[in-house]
Amino acid sequence: MKFNLLNIICLFTMGACFFSCEKSGQEKYSIGFSQCTSISDWRKSMNYSMRIQASVYSNVDLELLDSEDSATKQIEDIEYMIEEDMDVIIVSPLEPNALIPVIKKAMSAGIHVILLDRKINSPDYTAYVGADNIEVGRNAAEYILSKGNDSISIVELKGGDSSTPALERSLGFHQIIDKKKNVHLLKSIKDLNEEFLINSFKNTLDSLEQTPIDYVYCFNDEMAYAAWKIIKEKGREKSIKIIGVDGLNGPGGGIEMVEEGILEATILYPTGGAEVIKLALSLLNNEQVPKNVVLKTTVIDKFNAGIMQAQLDRIHQQQNEIEQQVANISRQEELNRSQRNIIYISTGFTFVVLMLLCYGIYSIVVIKKKNRQLNLTNNKVLIQRNQIQKIANQLKKSHQEKIQFFTGVSHELKTPVTLILSAVESMVETSIKTKGYLEKEIGLIQKNSKRLLLLINQLLDFRKQEEGKFTVRATEINLLEFTATIMKTFQGEAVRRNIDFRFRSLEKNVLLYCDVNMLEKVYYNLLSNAFKFTPDNGSIEISITTNKKEECITINFKDTGIGIPLEEMNGVFKPFFKGSNNKKNSSGIGLYLTKEFIGLHKGTIEVHSKNGTTFSIRLPKGKAHFTAQQLSNQTGHQFLLEEEFPTIKNEMTDGNDIGRNDGNEEVYTVMLIEDNAELSEFIGRKLGKQFNILVSDGLEATDMVFQVIPDIIICDVNLNGDSNGFELSELFKKDLRTSHIPIIILTANNDRESHLQGLGIADMYITKPFSYAILMQSIQSLLKNRELLRYYYTQNLYTSLEAGTSGHQERKFLVQINKIIEDNIDNEDFNIEDLAIHLNISRSQLYRKVKALLGVSISEYVSDYRLERAKIMLLKTTLNIGEIAYKNGFSSPNYFSTSFRNKYGMSPNSYRASITIQTDMD
Known part of the structure; x- marks a missing residue:
């Protein structure tokens, strides 16, 4: 009994130990890799990715051998792998022909051979992993051609050996460029060695010193x-x-190198290290694999380099974490195996059920732990994905802000250019007829030239500030005198617009060390914004106070303008900022530069917005906060602009006539809707010699147009108020009262979409800068076309007008008038007020509308319509004169006869008799 029990216990223990070993055992695989060279970083990256991927599999042993650029050594390395009977041999061939026999020998020995990155001139291999080098060359060529240059000159630096990448990258490149007539390959240099490449390329640049070279296409990034x-x-x-x-x-x-601007672009060429290990495992698991595994490539330029770098950094970080986790798992598995053997042996002397129960509990714990690890990994991946998305959104936002910035600057520049060109054109036309006129034009040119200079200087200042190239040159000034001098520059604009522009200070003498140029730009930026956003009859105030306790000076700029929305206050001093309530074009860098300049003076600037906007600047007194290099002995200063707003006599006020022709002939009324006061003044003054001119900056344009019913409308796109020029034009064209008025869109928007939109609404679309002669000719052409249309309507009023009622709003309007008159033709009490009510417009608007369309008053039109219908009844009916008079709304037969005689030169009876006689004669 004792013997049998002892035998059972021993057998059970041996079985438990065998079972433990059986469970822990796993088939091992050996994979060898023959690397042609490990000198380059790209090859090192390939080796590293292979090691990381192989470390994921605990049953894989990877051995890397470096051939050190020697085909002989690479053959010896492969022979060694064959002798070791490795399961898979991975080869990155140095030469396409030398390795064919030894690779064929490995295949004959039943060993899978996978080619990585490079191919051999033989089909005797299991699979190939790598990018399509021909496609790499084609991608490079297509990227160069995508830049759209008319003529492209290229120098090619090819690989120095006979490997497939060296040959195919050049082949793919030539497949594209050789077909393009505008591409000129100036030189193709083969990289035999580094010294040869340097000398040959230097000689090429010397020989092509006078020849433009657009691109250099290189075999790899190191080259x-x-x-x-x-x-x-x-x-x-x-x-x-x-x-x-x-x-x-x-x-x-x-x-x-792409991010630093060294390279224009690089073609992503994946190493394939991880992919080739996965392919090897698939082969060892007897899975079907493709003969060629082609890795994807892409072009990396300045637009996606940051995103690619962020993604690859995250991938690299994950690889490091995976490597660390694999090492921890390996140690944990080793510990687990030891613990499991002890458990099996100890529980072998007790009960099998208890052993299985303990093993089951242990397995559950391990699974939960791994699940937690997987959840943590998933969370990390989600966080990384969100971070990448955030970076992409930031890049997109930055790109949009820069587009808006340059669009705003372009629009700011176009109006001064228009005024300068128009003033020059006017000077050429008028020559030297009137000295005073030329002085006004020259003043306009001078002012807008200075405004362009200010805008350009702002751009240059922004560039210098971004590059950190500003240096303070501080000198002592009297701040009160400085402020008064700057205010003189804006005084003319304040008077013209009736703005209460004042300066307040209890101090009599305030001395300040500052860089005068920078402080002047701060004043100009803040005051320009104040005048831009403060309405006429508003107020702007500058106040200066001294805090002796804190040893600082406070300068406040307060206006009663449109203010800044509270939720946008944090973005005021950021570059390219534009408030949501700002309908004007602006560069968005003025306040940014202001804050930077104040910061260079160790000061602060704050903004508050309540019943307008207040900017508060605090600057330290004295010169202790400046270094010796920042202090300057220079005295005196020439201001950036002598006169930003020179006083020009304004001949207009909003809603009043600028000019009027006092002759007896008909004078047309032109409505000018433009928010730039100078451009309005210039166009109004020029057109005022021939037309009656009405002006609006956009705020009350709708009411003015509906009230006056002008003969033609000139409208800018970007306006003050809630509506732009497109919306106003569409409103006028759809409204019955104004649909007949020709509209000219006048704008700085020169893109195709805006042009098509404008022509779909208005009658003409003129872009700034424009020629005044073209504007004048456009106005005359539209007025002439309207006269032709008026003639057509008057000639066809009672005949063919109704036959063509579809498709033309003015024709429909006249037909509607005819129908209302026809329905009330026998009502002698029916008058013009009744007709206006039926049409849902005022009597004055009806009068102007009909006068513009037909050249006669609405009263004359109704009377003529009644007489024309009566004339037809005299011809076609036997009714007596009294019956015809009453049926056509005349109060008495005598009144009808008098009106008929005044219109046709004979009485109704005489007309009927003449028609009867004529009929008998026929």
């Missing part, structure tokens, strides 16, 4: 960097753009 150093040495780095291949991440990699 591209060497080429860039030579180009920079020759001083041609700004004109020659370099395209590389590899797109490695990290210091010195292709992505970093």
